[in-house]
Amino acid sequence: MKVRNLLRPVLTCLGLVALWWAVHAILQLPPYLLPAPAQVAGALWDNCATLAGGTLTTLTETMLGFIVGTALGAMSALLMVASGHLQRWLLPVLLLSQAVPVFALAPLLVLWFGFGIASKVVMAVLVIFFPVMSATFDGLRRVPAGWLDLAHTMNAAPWRTLVFVRLPAALPSFGSGLRVAAVFAPIGAVIGEWVGASSGLGYIMLNANARVRTDLMFAALAVLSLMTVTLWWAVDRGLRRLLYWSAP
Amino acid sequence: MPLDARAPALRPCPGVRIDGLSLHFGAQPLFDRLSFDLQPGRLTALLGESGVGKTTLLRVIAGLEAPDRGRVSADDALPLGGRVAYMGQQDLLLPWLSASGNVTLGARLRGERPDHDRALSLLGRVGLADRAEAAPEALSGGMRQRVALARTLYENRPVVLMDEPFSALDSLTRARIQALAAELLHGRTVLLITHDPLEACRLADVLLVLQGNPATFSAPISVAGTAPRAVDDANVLTTQGKLLRQLLGGEQ
Numbered sequence: 001m002k003v004r005n006l007l008r009p010v011l012t013c014l015g016l017v018a019l020w021w022a023v024h025a026i027l028q029l030p031p032y033l034l035p036a037p038a039q040v041a042g043a044l045w046d047n048c049a050t051l052a053g054g055t056l057t058t059l060t061e062t063m064l065g066f067i068v069g070t071a072l073g074a075m076s077a078l079l080m081v082a083s084g085h086l087q088r089w090l091l092p093v094l095l096l097s098q099a100v101p102v103f104a105l106a107p108l109l110v111l112w113f114g115f116g117i118a119s120k121v122v123m124a125v126l127v128i129f130f131p132v133m134s135a136t137f138d139g140l141r142r143v144p145a146g147w148l149d150l151a152h153t154m155n156a157a158p159w160r161t162l163v164f165v166r167l168p169a170a171l172p173s174f175g176s177g178l179r180v181a182a183v184f185a186p187i188g189a190v191i192g193e194w195v196g197a198s199s200g201l202g203y204i205m206l207n208a209n210a211r212v213r214t215d216l217m218f219a220a221l222a223v224l225s226l227m228t229v230t231l232w233w234a235v236d237r238g239l240r241r242l243l244y245w246s247a248p
Numbered sequence: 249m250p251l252d253a254r255a256p257a258l259r260p261c262p263g264v265r266i267d268g269l270s271l272h273f274g275a276q277p278l279f280d281r282l283s284f285d286l287q288p289g290r291l292t293a294l295l296g297e298s299g300v301g302k303t304t305l306l307r308v309i310a311g312l313e314a315p316d317r318g319r320v321s322a323d324d325a326l327p328l329g330g331r332v333a334y335m336g337q338q339d340l341l342l343p344w345l346s347a348s349g350n351v352t353l354g355a356r357l358r359g360e361r362p363d364h365d366r367a368l369s370l371l372g373r374v375g376l377a378d379r380a381e382a383a384p385e386a387l388s389g390g391m392r393q394r395v396a397l398a399r400t401l402y403e404n405r406p407v408v409l410m411d412e413p414f415s416a417l418d419s420l421t422r423a424r425i426q427a428l429a430a431e432l433l434h435g436r437t438v439l440l441i442t443h444d445p446l447e448a449c450r451l452a453d454v455l456l457v458l459q460g461n462p463a464t465f466s467a468p469i470s471v472a473g474t475a476p477r478a479v480d481d482a483n484v485l486t487t488q489g490k491l492l493r494q495l496l497g498g499e500q
């Protein structure tokens with residue numbers, strides 16, 4: 001079972017590479033449009049130090065954004081559930097903020113937070129804040145009424161009901177938000193790097209694009225995908241272990 | 249073996265007085281000045297068609313729903329709030345807590361120190377001493393309902409409200425848990441909603457049928473002998489006949 005689970009993604013990847021190679025061989029496209037798999041592998045090898053450095057930058061931005069965005073999202077959800085007043089004020093503002101395309105804000109963020117990692121972290125935070133907040137908020141609201149009734153007949157103080165019943169009951173929803181965040185956070189970081197940066201995988205891709213080094217672009221893209229998948233996998237594994245009672 | 253040796257001694261269980269209760273469900277009147285008494289220390293079974301308002305009535309007594317008019321009080325002049333335990337149709341076990349964690353949930357919710365030894369002894373009483381650390385997911389439906397019963401007993405309340413607690417169980421498991429519940433809840437003021445005339449006749453001291461719209465009570469039927477009665481007990485059989493005739497109304 002375990003081996004098969006590992007085998008499946010490997011086979012899928014090999015299949016995609018084979019397809020890519022076939023398209024390249026049949027259409028005979030120039031390398032600046034579609035490099036061959038071997039050329040990308042070569043670029044990966046030749047630029048491994050650059051790519052490793054870029055990965056470290058992007059991973060740092062992603063992780064910081066992931067942590068801060070998750071904390072802010074979960075906290076907003078808690079605040080809104082704790083106070084109906086706050087919910088009526090905060091929810092429209094948050095919804096409105098989502099109507100502004102986050103990507104359109106990127107240049108502004110770079111202007112405000114500079115070329116360093118801060119603007120990328122803020123970007124990642126903005127991208128993942130809403131999914132985490134909305135999943136957690138939903139989870140906190142959809143606690144089975146029977147559990148709350150039970151707590152009520154047990155003379156529970158509202159905050160104890162929150163801590164011992166509502167919070168644990170909302171954890172699986174929060175987990176769904178976290179899984180989405182794990183995939184979205186790198187997108188935020190890379191968008192930030194495209195607008196203005198001095199390192200990172202997005203920066204490498206932009207540079208490679210300008211120099212028509214499509215093979216290097218593909219190499220950076222492959223590393224970015226691997227990083228995102230690994231992050232998702234780690235989050236998923238952690239959640240499965242932590243939320244043992246709701247593992248699918 | 250004492251039933252629950254570590255529990256604080258229970259004061260005499262009060263009766264419950266429902267006085268002039270009116271409640272609307274949308275525009276539909278569910279109850280109109282409904283009054284009745286739950287006799288102290290006895291098990292009253294409440295029967296009636298689905299939708300007649302049995303569960304709503306139970307929720308009003310539990311303080312989970314406010315009536316439009318009327319009041320629910322204890323007959324010893326002390327407030328009823330905080331003296332009622334509630335057991336629903338579902339076991340309502342929290343899936344992230346072990347069986348014993350679920351039994352002591354009330355203590356944690358009130359900020360008291362959970363008494364694990366007492367939880368263990370109660371789990372022993374319902375035949376689950378060796379499953380105290382099991383997750384609810386790992387327990388069968390009958391076991392889960394027994395954990396819920398232990399949780400209800402841990403609360404040690406003089407008034408116990410039960411809403412078809414055994415309806416989801418197969419008939420053998422149900423018969424066993426019924427007997428256990430009757431034995432363990434003996435002496436408390438209990439209101440048990442059930443759809444099962446046999447269950448009612450085996451467990452209850454008094455039977456009430458809720459009928460009509462707005463709902464009213466039929467004349468209470470007393471069941472002789474001590475619960476749990478055997479399925480072929482003469483009292484059970486005669487009362488069951490009487491009860492079925494009443495439930496079927498003028499049809500027979």
